[in-house]
Amino acid sequence: MRWIRCAAVATLALTITACTTSPTGRQQFTLMSDAQLNQMGREAYDQYQQDLPAAGQAQQRYAQCVASAIITALPEQERNQDWQIRVFESEQANAFALPGGYMGVNTGLFDVAVNQDQLAAVIGHEVGHVLARHANERVSTQTSTQLALSVLSSAAGMQGPGGEQLMGALGLGAQYGILLPFSRRHESEADVIGLRLMADAGFDPRASLELWDNMSAQGGARPPAWMSTHPSHGQRMQGLQAEMDNAVARYEQARQAGRQPNCPRP
Template identity: 40%
Template sequence: MGCGCAAAAATACTYNEELGRSQLVFVSSGQMAQLASSAWGDLKKQQKVTTDPKYVDRVRRVAPKIITASGGNPSEWEVQVFASKDLNAFALPGGKIGFYTGILDIMDNDAQIAAVMGHEVAHVNYNHSGERYSQQVGSSVAISAAQAAIGTGSRTGQLAMAALGVGAQVGVLLPFSRKHELEADKFGLRYMHRAGYDPNEAIRFWQKMSAQKSGSPPEFLSTHPADATRIAQLEREIALLK
């Protein structure tokens, strides 16, 4: 159950029963939500938010089901679709979900939207961004840096956005760890299954994303690698749902 924390950092090390491991996080959930709110506001200024029902209706049809299945309250989440050819989607602490029209264009059905949304919401629910930010900034400055990063273009601000999964906007890519990816896959599959979607569509989607590797891979694939090992893990998790 130990997480290798130094004594001075013991208060930042907590054991998560669902994950079966300890998490080392030096910033509070409130601070991460503040960072996310700032990043979200910046994104909506920098990126065009579309109201095209072809995209918006699809995402907002799925979102309440996934949020409810994850134990959340849909009324506490904001969902937006950004008009961009980028293959990208994300969820942020504090209840924010963003999808890009580019990734929706390659999704065959609502179940594939649910697969990605469940995965991203799981990253939020299990505080993966808080872990990533703490690891990158370091224990000695994480808390003060979190405050300073809000609403700034500083390096700590860039790392914060990268940790939240929107780092491409500031030129910083920060992939989730393999551990985080497998955890998000596991719980994201549970969310979509609980919401009534076919979890096999998750595999079909990631296989489709893997086919995008030719040339310059999209940001989403750079930070969420879809390889054979991951597909095999998804298959094992799906078998446990039956």
């Protein structure tokens, strides 16, 4: 059909003009400029700081110490971003990263990441999201998926209750078949990048496995991995273990080079 050929040509054109490569060598699809995403990250970060109470200075210095050690070990181009990290008062064991290098850590995370090496696993993971431009890739994937469904709906004349029901099913298929797997791929990739970063900074990468042991011990109901934006704890630990020999070698090399961070826990 003609409309299918047109949609395929348009999709191919977008793909050709928007291909980039992640730090692990994976091909990516990105449509937005870094400047656009960085501005959005800055605005969201400002909103976070307005909405959430800041933690104490000792906790802030602790997170900053770990983040600075990781950032110092980055190549010059990545190191010179406007990296910022803030600690927020919240019982949720969570952290986040926004385009432009803006990161946040909740105080509840310190109950799970109980030493500097485990905290470095979390912060390295968040830095990995930024370096891999995952926000750009996510927005680009969602935009192109929505565009494709809109073109399909218009071209196929899917109006009325029957068409709406079919489009709803197609949208659900896109959610579980494209968008969520993309998110899980991002999380797994950020785990690998973060493992390398923490090792290069002189933090023991084996602490990442201890961190996920702690996470698992917290329990709580979780959806099946195929319905989740994150891999299961077991899947993440398997992925980390597969990279561990290389990470330990990088860690030992960093320690020999004098990278021995000392960030006292408050």
